[in-house]
Amino acid sequence: MLELNLNMKLLEMCSKCGACYSICPSCTHLPGYDPRQVVADIVQGKFEKWLSSSSIWQCLECHYCLEMCYQHYGFENAMTALRTIATKRGLNPPQVKRGWDMFAKTGKLGEPALPARKKFGLPEPSKSGGEELKKVLDALKDRRGKGHH
Amino acid sequence: MKEFAVFWGCTIQTRFPFLEKSTRIVLDEFNLPYKDIDGFTCCPEKSLVNNVDHASFVVTAARNVALVDELDYDLVSPCTGCVSNLATVKGELCSNPKEKAEVNELLKGVGREFKGTAKLQHLVPFFHDTVGVFAIKQKIKKDFAGMRIALHYGCHMIRPSHALRNDDPIAPVKFDNLIAALGAVSVQFPTKMMCCGQGLDRVDQHDLALQLARVKLKELKALEVDALVLCCPSCFLQFDNNQYLMEKEGEKLGVPVIYFTELLGLALGHTPEELGITAHRVDCAPFLKKWAECSGQAAASTMDDELNAQGAL
Ligand code: SF4
Numbered sequence: 368m369l370e371l372n373l374n375m376k377l378l379e380m381c382s383k384c385g386a387c388y389s390i391c392p393s394c395t396h397l398p399g400y401d402p403r404q405v406v407a408d409i410v411q412g413k414f415e416k417w418l419s420s421s422s423i424w425q426c427l428e429c430h431y432c433l434e435m436c437y438q439h440y441g442f443e444n445a446m447t448a449l450r451t452i453a454t455k456r457g458l459n460p461p462q463v464k465r466g467w468d469m470f471a472k473t474g475k476l477g478e479p480a481l482p483a484r485k486k487f488g489l490p491e492p493s494k495s496g497g498e499e500l501k502k503v504l505d506a507l508k509d510r511r512g513k514g515h516h
Numbered sequence: 517m518k519e520f521a522v523f524w525g526c527t528i529q530t531r532f533p534f535l536e537k538s539t540r541i542v543l544d545e546f547n548l549p550y551k552d553i554d555g556f557t558c559c560p561e562k563s564l565v566n567n568v569d570h571a572s573f574v575v576t577a578a579r580n581v582a583l584v585d586e587l588d589y590d591l592v593s594p595c596t597g598c599v600s601n602l603a604t605v606k607g608e609l610c611s612n613p614k615e616k617a618e619v620n621e622l623l624k625g626v627g628r629e630f631k632g633t634a635k636l637q638h639l640v641p642f643f644h645d646t647v648g649v650f651a652i653k654q655k656i657k658k659d660f661a662g663m664r665i666a667l668h669y670g671c672h673m674i675r676p677s678h679a680l681r682n683d684d685p686i687a688p689v690k691f692d693n694l695i696a697a698l699g700a701v702s703v704q705f706p707t708k709m710m711c712c713g714q715g716l717d718r719v720d721q722h723d724l725a726l727q728l729a730r731v732k733l734k735e736l737k738a739l740e741v742d743a744l745v746l747c748c749p750s751c752f753l754q755f756d757n758n759q760y761l762m763e764k765e766g767e768k769l770g771v772p773v774i775y776f777t778e779l780l781g782l783a784l785g786h787t788p789e790e791l792g793i794t795a796h797r798v799d800c801a802p803f804l805k806k807w808a809e810c811s812g813q814a815a816a817s818t819m820d821d822e823l824n825a826q827g828a829l
Pocket residue numbers: 390391392393394402425426427428429430431432433441442443446
């Protein structure tokens with residue numbers, strides 16, 4: 368089983384709190400989105416069922432809960448941890464995979480729109496560091512292969 | 517003023533080159549020492565890269581920051597996400613020497629070093645703090661007196677505050693101050709600080725992205741504001757493109773969306789065509805028409821005594 372990279376002590380407090388529910392935009396506007404349940408399940412070690420749920424992708428990473436939280440922790444940490452595991456198991460939305468593939472290949476999520484640049488009289492775009500970044504990411508992979516983390 | 521590199525980010529250069537245009541126009545207007553430098557990549561986008569692999573997120577951002585560290589420049593971006601991501605990683609590495617050393621070991625392989633010395637700023641707090649409200653007011657050719665603007669800060673302009681430390685993360689004021697400096701009223705409304713919701717469009721939940729956009733746009737329609745002003749390409753995508761998609765489905769909300777650099781550019785005397793406002797999906801003509809109707813006086817002619825007294829420079 369993959370490790371949850373979470374501070375369980377803080378999460379336990381969180382499961383008894385719930386204060387930031389009322390300021391979270393997704394809790395307020397997306398029916399069914401409720402990190403309180405997710406946190407409670409994580410604390411009880413029953414988070415598996417959330418890995419395939421679209422709910423964990425509905426956290427907007429707006430950091431509102433983080434800022435309001437008396438522990439400076441926030442619902443979002445729980446959601447991010449579950450998304451990371453879901454992704455490792457291939458349970459991520461297809462769009463995330465497409466985006467990641469593009470990032471891994473080019474170091475970017477898109478290339479400058481050249482005809483439009485011309486139309487607006489913009490200069491040649493700066494050179495991308497994509498190739499150099501690839502070397503760094505490859506070195507990271509190598510290190511992991513050798514058992515570093 | 518220290519020289520700074522502009523970090524354009526993927527979204528502006530890929531989808532909204534006109535936002536780069538208006539940003540360059542206002543930077544040039546104030547003779548700011550900005551640079552285009554080679555070698556940047558995606559910041560990287562947190563919701564995507566960090567969900568897949570935190571270490572890749574960290575080294576990618578660290579490498580981008582290393583480029584400006586090396587040149588002894590600061591960094592300014594017209595994208596909230598880029599600054600927030602870069603600053604988040606800078607904060608993480610500066611508070612964790614062990615992780616910083618590990619990252620630098622990887623960067624050494626390509627001859628780079630993350631020091632974390634460069635100041636990373638979003639364009640809005642940069643204009644507020646470094647250019648200054650007073651200098652802006654002095655340059656205005658035609659202000660927005662009589663106009664009612666709804667502001668959308670964009671979560672990542674101000675959060676996470678431990679990394680950005682540029683304004684109050686819950687009740688920020690700097691963007692509002694800039695709007696006031698341009699002579700407009702910044703309308704206060706219940707969903708002002710609510711996230712745009714564009715993130716849902718990146719995880720195959722388009723209908724829910726629209727649902728969140730609708731909440732704010734409906735409120736603004738009812739309040740009859742003249743425009744929604746923001747300074748983030750992701751929020752722009754959400755409120756301009758997605759509003760247009762709703763319009764095509766017969767749901768017309770009619771809220772013009774204006775980028776901060778465009779609003780400033782207009783006040784400085786540039787035309788909507790030059791600034792690329794005519795390239796928006798949602799029609800901005802009602803906003804421009806209203807502005808033409810407002811008398812608009814030259815703000816430079818009146819010294820703002822109160823501002824002077826507070827030492828706002
Ligand atoms: S970061 Fe996620 S959980 Fe926290 S307030 Fe925003 S949407 Fe809600």
